[in-house]
Amino acid sequence: MARERIRVLVAKPGLDGHDRGAKVVARALRDAGMEVIYTGLRQTPEMIAEAALQEDVDVVGLSILSGAHMTLVPRVVQLLRQQGQEDVVVVVGGIIPDEDRPALEEWGVHGIFGPGTPTQEIIAFIQDAVRQRRGQP
Amino acid sequence: MAPVEELVAAVLAGDRRAIARVLSLVEDNGESAHRLLAALHPHTGRAHVVGITGAPGTGKSSLVNALAALVRRGFGGHPPRTVGIVAVDPTSPFTGGALLGDRIRMRELAGDPGVFIRSMATRGSLGGLAWATADAIQVLDAAGFQVIFVETVGAGQAEVDIARTAHTTVVVEVPGMGDEVQAIKAGILEIADVFAVNKADHEGADRTAMALEMMLDLNTGPQQVVHHGQLMVVAAPPPEDAGKGKGWRPPICKTVAVRNRGIEELAQAIEAHRAYLQESGLWQRREEERAARTLETMLQEELLRRVVAAHPPEEIASLVRQIAQRALDPYTAVQRLLGEVPPG
Numbered sequence: 424m425a426r427e428r429i430r431v432l433v434a435k436p437g438l439d440g441h442d443r444g445a446k447v448v449a450r451a452l453r454d455a456g457m458e459v460i461y462t463g464l465r466q467t468p469e470m471i472a473e474a475a476l477q478e479d480v481d482v483v484g485l486s487i488l489s490g491a492h493m494t495l496v497p498r499v500v501q502l503l504r505q506q507g508q509e510d511v512v513v514v515v516g517g518i519i520p521d522e523d524r525p526a527l528e529e530w531g532v533h534g535i536f537g538p539g540t541p542t543q544e545i546i547a548f549i550q551d552a553v554r555q556r557r558g559q560p
Numbered sequence: 561m562a563p564v565e566e567l568v569a570a571v572l573a574g575d576r577r578a579i580a581r582v583l584s585l586v587e588d589n590g591e592s593a594h595r596l597l598a599a600l601h602p603h604t605g606r607a608h609v610v611g612i613t614g615a616p617g618t619g620k621s622s623l624v625n626a627l628a629a630l631v632r633r634g635f636g637g638h639p640p641r642t643v644g645i646v647a648v649d650p651t652s653p654f655t656g657g658a659l660l661g662d663r664i665r666m667r668e669l670a671g672d673p674g675v676f677i678r679s680m681a682t683r684g685s686l687g688g689l690a691w692a693t694a695d696a697i698q699v700l701d702a703a704g705f706q707v708i709f710v711e712t713v714g715a716g717q718a719e720v721d722i723a724r725t726a727h728t729t730v731v732v733e734v735p736g737m738g739d740e741v742q743a744i745k746a747g748i749l750e751i752a753d754v755f756a757v758n759k760a761d762h763e764g765a766d767r768t769a770m771a772l773e774m775m776l777d778l779n780t781g782p783q784q785v786v787h788h789g790q791l792m793v794v795a796a797p798p799p800e801d802a803g804k805g806k807g808w809r810p811p812i813c814k815t816v817a818v819r820n821r822g823i824e825e826l827a828q829a830i831e832a833h834r835a836y837l838q839e840s841g842l843w844q845r846r847e848e849e850r851a852a853r854t855l856e857t858m859l860q861e862e863l864l865r866r867v868v869a870a871h872p873p874e875e876i877a878s879l880v881r882q883i884a885q886r887a888l889d890p891y892t893a894v895q896r897l898l899g900e901v902p903p904g
Contacts, residue, residue: 428588428656428683452657453659454652454657455655455657458651458658458660458679458681460663461659461661462663462667463664463667467670470667473671474663474677476576476580477580477678478679479581479583506576506577508577
């Protein structure tokens, strides 16, 4: 069954309070025709995974500016797998040093977007990844 | 994809992944949606469905958060119950996208397996919204959630439709949102079973509550009006029409949702309304009214589908052109499509 709408969870795990980036991305994805569930600040990996489950999203977007991505991201990915959502597209935004990228990608992160990424690039990436996930041409 | 029977069994067993999947399938209204809902139907009808409606920024999400947390704990002799939440936010008419932010205010409920929250966008037509919401309620009801809160942005017909789906409708007002005429314009007095004056720590809360009281008096009591210069008394409307059924006057509860003040009183009022519906037999009557509307709408959809399927699109397009050019009237066109008049 072909779903048309792309549902995205935008979440901020961890303790940093810088949510401007997450809000800009959420707004851009909405304007690109997606349904964006925004959960707000200071979410634990457990809260994020549970929300992704209840909302049956295609994509989970994590915004992290605290430097804790190497602990938070694998935990979220692991929880998603445990609950049978291994096919959800995971993207990470924020301040991610280049040397951390290979590890994140190996853990199953599909896309990493640093500061200054044009929102169009994120939109195109998500649309593409979701098409592949759904097996659409 | 798991076959319908497997999904249904999993929903009935309370499997959260299955509940989420079925909610999506039902919302997308695909081919399996009808079979899923048909299979779930015998297991529905147990939940108390509570609609929470009001203008944007009145604190509906915070109220739902506080109420749900209270229902989960149990209060006033009511044991703890499980809670389903359907939070509806508008779809942008320009892009088709939506920003669903009700979860921000519901973080207190995270991690509780007795709570299931689902955000929904209004998507297409407003009438369709009521439909999709009703279907989502059915799924959560079948999954065994005992109290289901449906949160909607307060404007117009969609609210009235959703109020018809809920057993109990709570209308949320806040101080300083204009005078009581605004409330009349919005048409919300008729659908409210309970009023919450939220943000009651703000100035003007008493005035807002009093204005609502006065509006209710006008709605239920005999009215004096000046008609052609003469003072006349207009009898009260029949009790059945007053505040949705005789003997129920919507209570007005003052709340401060973010400080958890007045929440128990509001929850008690919601419970009292449920008890009232059940004791008066109105619960049953509402269920029957809803069943009648559902049947009628589904019949309309199915008949329309059949008629459209029975005619090639060019034929219908040609009829439309003729009507627009005034070569044919729509009444005759309908008769023709139904085969009651031979094509002219």
